[in-house]
Amino acid sequence: MLRLSSLAVIAASLGACASAPMTASNDAPAMQALLTSPRGDAELAGLPFDMVELLQARIGFELAPTDATEITSATTQALAAVTPGAEFLWASPDNTNGGEIRLWRLDAMGDGRICAILQHEHVIGDGTARGNVTTCRREGVGWWLDDWEWIITGRDFGGL
Numbered sequence: 001m002l003r004l005s006s007l008a009v010i011a012a013s014l015g016a017c018a019s020a021p022m023t024a025s026n027d028a029p030a031m032q033a034l035l036t037s038p039r040g041d042a043e044l045a046g047l048p049f050d051m052v053e054l055l056q057a058r059i060g061f062e063l064a065p066t067d068a069t070e071i072t073s074a075t076t077q078a079l080a081a082v083t084p085g086a087e088f089l090w091a092s093p094d095n096t097n098g099g100e101i102r103l104w105r106l107d108a109m110g111d112g113r114i115c116a117i118l119q120h121e122h123v124i125g126d127g128t129a130r131g132n133v134t135t136c137r138r139e140g141v142g143w144w145l146d147d148w149e150w151i152i153t154g155r156d157f158g159g160l
Contacts, residue, residue, distance in 0.1 A: 049135040049143040
């Protein structure tokens with residue numbers, strides 16, 4: 001019984017730490033929600049999709065311009081790919097940061113949308129951010145954020 005109550009206290013402590021908000025460099029409500037939500041929510045669905053903004057919100061600081069350019073290029077290539085499993089690597093020419101973005105799935109939906117699921121991993125300094133994102137578009141309209149999920153690792157920027 002003592003062990004069970006100890007586990008409950010530990011779990012409650014971890015839950016309190018996990019829910020503590022991080023400070024973002026961008027105070028926009030959408031960015032704050034991205035920081036504090038490990039998984040996407042309906043409130044943010046429909047915002048323009050930008051992998052750099054999503055990642056910056058997770059790590060809590062702005063990426064170097066060369067990192068942002070490389071991530072954007074890899075994301076664009078992944079969204080243009082038609083073969084599931086296509087992997088696009090990025091590496092900064094200015095530092096040791098790098099990562100990969102993989103097209104996991106691309107589906108034409110019955111309502112005219114095309115949706116892509118991207119798996120992505122980024123090593124930035126001593127930290128790693130890894131997750132999945134679903135983004136959709138319609139003919140003539142850019143990609144928008146539909147849903148995302150961060151995969152928590154021991155080197156995750158979320159501090160969880």
